[in-house]
Amino acid sequence: METITENQKLKVAKKIKKMFGHMKRSEMEYCPIRDVMALASDKWSILIILYLGYYPVLRFNQLKKKVYGISNKVLSERLKVLESDGYLSRTLYPEVPIRVEYELTDFGHSYLQKILDLSEWVTTYSDQIMANRKKYANAQG
Known part of the structure; x- marks a missing residue:
């Protein structure tokens, strides 16, 4: 396991101080970090972005099949938020039936890179996390 040095902690x-140190108490009601992270890092949004990173273009029903457990309503809401924030684009084809396709924007691809970094960290440390959970549960009784 890697040791975090005092220099790294500093x-x-x-x-973190640079992000929050300048904010007055009255400015903390709206936090851009919390606002953006809450919408772009929930479990459904991350899965949508990961699948659109793997499959360049997906239709709604294809995404629904890939993102196991998501409802139509939640998928629709997440897609609208991700589109409004610029992570993905939506292309509507005026056919019968109407065809709608989703794909990541360049901005979405840049966020995908960060998600992949975090995913690699989770993969590396998942055994440790599971062991920590088990140790905690045993200590709690």
Whole structure:
């Protein structure tokens, strides 16, 4: 396991201070980090972005099949939010029946890279996380 040095901890603390240190209490009601992260990092949005990163173009029903467990309503809502924030584009083809396709924008691809970094970290440490959970549960009784 990797050891985090005091120097690394100081660098992290400086980055966090830079993000929040300038904010007054009255400005903390609206936090852009919380706002953006809440909408772009929920479990459904991350899966949608990952699948659109793997399959360049998907239709609604294809996404629904890939993102197991998501309802039509939630998928529709997530797609609208991701489109409005610029992560994906929606193309409507005036055919009968109407065909709608979704794909990541360049902005969405840049976010996908960050999700992949986090996913690799999760893969690396998932055994440790599971062991920590088990240890915690045993300690709680």
